[in-house]
Amino acid sequence: MEKINFDQLQEELYHEKLANGLNVYILPKKGFNKTYATFTTKYGSVDNNFVPLGKEEYVKVPDGIAHFLEHKLFEKEDGDVFQQFSKQGASANAFTSFTRTAYLFSSTSDVEKNLETLVDFVQDPYFSEKTVEKEKGIIGQEITMYDDNPDWRLYFGLIQNLYQNHPVKIDIAGTIESISHITKDLLYECYNTFYHPSNMLLFIVGPVDPKKFMDQVRENQAKKNYKEMPEIKRKFEDEPLQTGQPKQVLEMNVQTSKCLIGMKALHVDQTGPELLKNELTMNVLLDLLFGKSSENYNQLYNEGLIDETFSYDYTQEQGFGFAMVGGDTENPDKLADELKNMLFQAKNGTTFTEEQLDRAKKKKIGAFLRAVNSPEYIANQFTRYAFNDMNLFDVVPTLEKITMNDIKTMASEVISEERFSVCQVIPKK
Amino acid sequence: MDSTAEKITTMQGYKLHVIETDKYKTNTFVWKMKAPLTKEGVTKRALLPHVLQSSSANYPTTTALRSYLDELYGATLFIDLAKKGEYHIISFTLEIANEKFLSDPTPLLKKGFELLSEVLTKPNVSGNAFDQETVNKEKRTLKQRIQSVYDDKMRYSNVRLLQEMCKGEPYALQVNGEAEDVDTITPENLYEYFKKAFSEDEMDLYVIGDVKEEEVKSLAENLLKFEDRTPKKVVTTEIPKKDQVNEIKEEQDVKQGKLNVGYRTNIVYGDSDYFALQLFNGIFGGFSHSKLFINVREKASLAYYVSSRLESHKGLMMVMSGIDLKNYDQAVGIIRDQLEAMQKGDFTDQELIQTKAVIRNQILETIDTSRGLTEILYHNVVAAKDIKLEQWINDMEKTTKEEIVAVANKIELDTIYFLTGTEAVK
Numbered sequence: 103m104e105k106i107n108f109d110q111l112q113e114e115l116y117h118e119k120l121a122n123g124l125n126v127y128i129l130p131k132k133g134f135n136k137t138y139a140t141f142t143t144k145y146g147s148v149d150n151n152f153v154p155l156g157k158e159e160y161v162k163v164p165d166g167i168a169h170f171l172e173h174k175l176f177e178k179e180d181g182d183v184f185q186q187f188s189k190q191g192a193s194a195n196a197f198t199s200f201t202r203t204a205y206l207f208s209s210t211s212d213v214e215k216n217l218e219t220l221v222d223f224v225q226d227p228y229f230s231e232k233t234v235e236k237e238k239g240i241i242g243q244e245i246t247m248y249d250d251n252p253d254w255r256l257y258f259g260l261i262q263n264l265y266q267n268h269p270v271k272i273d274i275a276g277t278i279e280s281i282s283h284i285t286k287d288l289l290y291e292c293y294n295t296f297y298h299p300s301n302m303l304l305f306i307v308g309p310v311d312p313k314k315f316m317d318q319v320r321e322n323q324a325k326k327n328y329k330e331m332p333e334i335k336r337k338f339e340d341e342p343l344q345t346g347q348p349k350q351v352l353e354m355n356v357q358t359s360k361c362l363i364g365m366k367a368l369h370v371d372q373t374g375p376e377l378l379k380n381e382l383t384m385n386v387l388l389d390l391l392f393g394k395s396s397e398n399y400n401q402l403y404n405e406g407l408i409d410e411t412f413s414y415d416y417t418q419e420q421g422f423g424f425a426m427v428g429g430d431t432e433n434p435d436k437l438a439d440e441l442k443n444m445l446f447q448a449k450n451g452t453t454f455t456e457e458q459l460d461r462a463k464k465k466k467i468g469a470f471l472r473a474v475n476s477p478e479y480i481a482n483q484f485t486r487y488a489f490n491d492m493n494l495f496d497v498v499p500t501l502e503k504i505t506m507n508d509i510k511t512m513a514s515e516v517i518s519e520e521r522f523s524v525c526q527v528i529p530k531k
Numbered sequence: 532m533d534s535t536a537e538k539i540t541t542m543q544g545y546k547l548h549v550i551e552t553d554k555y556k557t558n559t560f561v562w563k564m565k566a567p568l569t570k571e572g573v574t575k576r577a578l579l580p581h582v583l584q585s586s587s588a589n590y591p592t593t594t595a596l597r598s599y600l601d602e603l604y605g606a607t608l609f610i611d612l613a614k615k616g617e618y619h620i621i622s623f624t625l626e627i628a629n630e631k632f633l634s635d636p637t638p639l640l641k642k643g644f645e646l647l648s649e650v651l652t653k654p655n656v657s658g659n660a661f662d663q664e665t666v667n668k669e670k671r672t673l674k675q676r677i678q679s680v681y682d683d684k685m686r687y688s689n690v691r692l693l694q695e696m697c698k699g700e701p702y703a704l705q706v707n708g709e710a711e712d713v714d715t716i717t718p719e720n721l722y723e724y725f726k727k728a729f730s731e732d733e734m735d736l737y738v739i740g741d742v743k744e745e746e747v748k749s750l751a752e753n754l755l756k757f758e759d760r761t762p763k764k765v766v767t768t769e770i771p772k773k774d775q776v777n778e779i780k781e782e783q784d785v786k787q788g789k790l791n792v793g794y795r796t797n798i799v800y801g802d803s804d805y806f807a808l809q810l811f812n813g814i815f816g817g818f819s820h821s822k823l824f825i826n827v828r829e830k831a832s833l834a835y836y837v838s839s840r841l842e843s844h845k846g847l848m849m850v851m852s853g854i855d856l857k858n859y860d861q862a863v864g865i866i867r868d869q870l871e872a873m874q875k876g877d878f879t880d881q882e883l884i885q886t887k888a889v890i891r892n893q894i895l896e897t898i899d900t901s902r903g904l905t906e907i908l909y910h911n912v913v914a915a916k917d918i919k920l921e922q923w924i925n926d927m928e929k930t931t932k933e934e935i936v937a938v939a940n941k942i943e944l945d946t947i948y949f950l951t952g953t954e955a956v957k
Contacts, residue, residue: 111556111632133554135895182829188820189881191888210895211888239832246787247835247853250684355784356682358675395597403593404664409672411679430679461601468605468628471556475900530784 103316108495111474115495116312118320122328123300125488126319128312129480135210137308138477139217141224142485144303145296146201147274148421153335155295160337163292164283166276169198170241171289175205175224177233183223192216200270201419202489204482213310214318221304221322227293229286242278252356252527259350260364260426260525266346267339270422298331299323303488305481338421343368344520353530361434363441366521367416367423374491377418378500382466383512384416384425386504389462390454391444392427398444407437420490425516434526442522449517451510459506466501537908538744544757545734548908549744550901556632558640558740559901560647562623563909564732565615567765568701573619574673574708575716575724580610580621581669582661582721588653591662596650603642604628604635608650615913616799616844617701617765623650624902629741640742641750648754654725660718661725670713677710688789688950689851695779696793696946700770702845733762735912739901764915770795777946782953789950790862792850794870797941800843801916804941806927807934811942812841813886814878814935815869816850820885822869822878823850831865833858844913848942856952863947873939876932883932891924 106115116128147169151162176183176196187194192209205224209216248254258273265271275281306315345366372380392398392414402408412429431437473479480494487494540547566572590596600606606627613620627643630636655662680686690705697703734757738747798808816823816839827837837852854862872878897903898920911917 110634131554133552134899136899184819185885188818188885188889191892193818193889193892208892208896210892236832240828240835243787243833243853243855244835246855249786252682357678358682393597393601395594395601397594400592400594403672404668406668406671409675430675432675461598465601465605467633468557468603471604471628471632472607472626475555475557477899 103313110498111495113474113495116316118316120299120320120323122323122326123298123331124302124304124323126304126316127306127484127488128310128315129305129307130310130312131308131477134309134477136208136477137210137213137306137310138206138208138481139220139304139306139308140204140206140481140485141220141304142202142204142302143297144201144301144489145203145292146199147272148200148269148338149296149336150269150272151337152295154291155331160335161291163288164276165272165280166241166274167284167288167292168203169275170237170281170284171292172196172198172203172205173237173241174229174234174289175227178223178226178228183219186219186223187216190215190219194220198274200274200422202486204485206481208477213308214315217306217315217318218322221319224297225326227290227297229289231286234284234286234289238281238284241275241281245273245275245278245281248273248275252354252360255352255354256360256362256525256527257426259352259527260362260523261424263347263350263523263525264345264364264366264424264521265422266342268341268422269338295334299328300331301334303485305485307477307481341422345523347523349524351526351528354527356527356529358430359432359434359529360429360527361431361437362426362428362525363438363445364424364426364523364525365445365516365518367418367425368516370418370421370423372418373420375496375500377490378487378492378496379504379508380512381416381418382497382500383504383508384418384516386459386462386466386501387448387509387512388414388416388425388427389465390458390509391448393462393465395461402437402440407431407433407440434528438524438526445517445522448513452513454506454509456506459504459509463501463504467498470497470501540748542736542751542755544759545736545755546912547748547751548735548737549742549747550737550739550904551742551744552739553741554899555629555740555901557626557628558643558738558742559905560625560643561737561739561902561905562647562651563620563735563737563912564728565618565620565734565762565913566728566732567763568614568617568619568704570701570704570709572724573704574712575721576619576621576728577612577706577708578669578673578713578716579721579725579728580612580623581673582665583650583654583725584608584610584623585665585669586655586662587649588655589649591655599646603637603639603646604633606639606643606646608646612706614702614704614706614845617767618844618913619706620913623647626901631741640746644750644754651729652755656722659722661722663718666716666718666721670716673708674710674713677705677707677713680705680707684783684785684787684789684950685851685853688791688948689849691779691781691950692791692793692849692946692948695777695948696847730758731760731763733912735909737905737908739904773945776944779946780949780951782951785950785952787853788856788859788952790850790852790854790859791948792863792866792944793946793948794848794850795943795945796841796846796848796938797943798938799846799914800910801914801918804934804938805843806923807930807938808841809890809927810883810886810930811873811935811938812839812848813890814882815839815873818886818889820882820889822872823852823866826865826869827852827862831861833862833865843910856954859949859951867944870939870942870944874936876936878932880932883935887928887930890927894920894924
């Protein structure tokens with residue numbers, strides 16, 4: 103077990119890579135009641151074309167299967183695991199993103215038992231035809247719920263504009279049609295390929311004794327029989343740099359229109375410190391352009407084009423990435439035009455001052471301190487960072503090093519007509 | 532549970548609550564002001580905090596104010612409105628980094644406090660009116676905010692349930708005010724309301740973090756002073772009993788139906804059977820091991836989400852679920868059956884033990900965040916009680932099955948609201 107100190111933050115992190123390849127991290131948090139643990143596999147909705155364990159050929163699996171598998175893993179021959187957790191006073195949950203599936207619990211008592219339950223249930227799949235069929239009704243309602251949600255439709259609409267081939271454009275839950283093709287055998291095939299300990303990470307944060315918990319996990323894993331895994335082969339079709347569609351308008355049962363503009367990221371093959379710097383630079387650029395203290399924000403708010411739903415965000419993972427800006431608006435076309443102009447002004451050399459940059463960096467540093475108050479944030483983000491070969495605790499030093507030149511280079515490279523797109527939701531006539 | 536050691540001091544015009552803890556890397560201020568919910572006041576009250584946080588005397592534009600917050604290592608300032616019982620509560624939350632984690636020694640606690648004081652007491656005013664432009668801007672945003680409820684069908688159906696269920700009671704009013712009243716607000720009458728609110732509301736300040744009580748007290752004495760007051764209490768009137776369940780169906784172009792069911796629990800925070808009610812709600816629909824989740828979702832496969840929650844100060848319980856349009860009768864039937872089962876005592880000791888464990892866990896988790904802790908402590912202010920968290924947990928642990936069955940029999944189904952799709956109507 104190695105110990106890593108983060109002096110300025112007054113945090114210590116313990117790490118060990120177990121014999122079967124599982125990476126375990128423990129962050130003790132004194133004074134907290136809650137322990138939060140996540141058990142995450144590097145397998146998400148984009149992993150839909152791969153070579154199954156023990157086979158040679160690539161297979162394409164139905165859309166939404168990673169998420170379906172997440173639901174089904176909770177069910178065992180003798181009932182569901184939620185029951186087990188709540189008997190032990192814990193609340194359990196799970197989520198599937200584009201690139202990860204995470205299982206988690208939080209509890210303030212019986213932490214050892216809950217940890218055992220978490221690790222064991224994820225490592226002991228039980229799928230039957232009957233329960234797979236029943237789940238189709240529940241997930242069908244989940245999909246329908248999102249269909250009625252204008253913000254979700256807007257978000258995915260924009261990704262679908264931006265990406266032509268990459269599976270990031272597929273809704274994480276799939277469609278009612280696509281999930282109808284899911285069978286128990288397909289679930290086992292995905293499970294066996296992606297749920298090997300060497301493709302997973304366990305993170306525990308809370309008022310815990312690291313040594314004791316590391317011993318527990320080590321013992322638990324030693325009892326289980328895992329053969330060494332070959333590297334997982336995933337296939338993604340080539341994705342052009344250009345967006346697929348510059349604009350899409352969705353008509354929905356809403357009173358207020360919504361507008362998001364987006365831009366496809368460059369350099370999506372980055373990992374490690376390079377990716378960290380790239381995404382932080384992009385985040386600072388967006389802050390300078392659209393943060394509440396920016397002139398742009400003030401202008402848009404004063405013109406009545408935006409309200410408090412206005413937000414901006416940058417996502418980058420291996421193989422895809424995008425920036426998004428927008429929110430509710432009375433005039434979606436005008437907002438799209440103005441946001442675009444603001445972006446292109448930045449490309450052509452906007453006059454950000456050193457003072458503004460300094461403030462934007464300070465703001466990000468404060469936001470990071472606030473975020474590490476949260477065990478959930480630490481566990482989830484640390485895992486995401488680790489899967490991309492980055493370290494969450496490098497955020498502040500990396501931020502401090504961002505220069506005006508980095509910002510300008512970023513703006514001039516990334517902002518481009520061919521990577522730009524707009525998605526709007528407007529009231530149905 | 533030492534983190535709930537709340538030190539309360541009566542200051543001029545408000546109460547100061549200090550919670551010293553070294554759990555966090557930030558310090559948090561929560562300013563709360565509470566007044567009875569009224570038709571005349573609700574919309575101004577919903578607008579006021581937005582105007583106050585938009586600019587101030589020394590930071591007369593949003594850009595200036597927000598730049599200063601960024602300068603203070605991205606201090607966050609946000610406001611929040613809530614209904615608790617028949618009260619309308621405004622909260623201002625300011626969270627700021629603790630400088631001990633920074634290389635820069637700027638005294639952020641003091642600066643944060645000064646800024647909070649600036650926003651609350653030195654508004655951007657000329658003569659006897661708020662800045663006209665700010666008010667106009669915020670009125671426009673308020674209208675959008677009120678309107679946006681319509682577009683989120685989950686929130687919309689919850690609002691509609693309460694409007695139908697509590698017709699004629701203040702609780703039916705929307706937390707963000709009423710659209711038709713926005714235009715009647717002027718920079719003058721809003722300023723008038725501002726003075727009234729700060730001289731009549733019950734006001735509380737929570738300061739949570741690695742702070743010293745004495746230091747906070749002396750900052751508070753210097754920076755925040757108001758007139759003393761006796762806060763207004765809501766006089767609750769007896770709600771006439773409905774002779775039959777109120778059933779409302781509304782059609783809209785939606786794919787998923789939203790089923791919202793409202794009950795009168797006839798129990799509020801501070802009542803002796805309040806903890807039994809918490810347990811009732813937990814077994815009935817509060818968690819993923821609850822009857823509603825097991826029977827509506829897991830067994831009948833009708834919904835992705837189905838749960839119940841309490842409004843502790845108003846004595847309501849609300850069930851919400853998203854179902855297929857054609858499954859209305861079946862879902863309502865299952866939900867009704869679960870209440871009946873509870874009333875007959877048809878639940879196991881295991882379910883009871885499980886629910887106690889989960890609620891205990893939930894409370895302890897809630898107080899791990901400074902906001903959660905504030906919300907738990909503030910219950911006592913709203914209800915004018917002094918129930919310690921330890922007592923809360925102990926009383927809950929001691930609650931028996933009989934007490935829960937007694938609570939179940941006090942609960943009355945009041946209103947069923949269904950937002951249904953246009954295609955469902957033949």
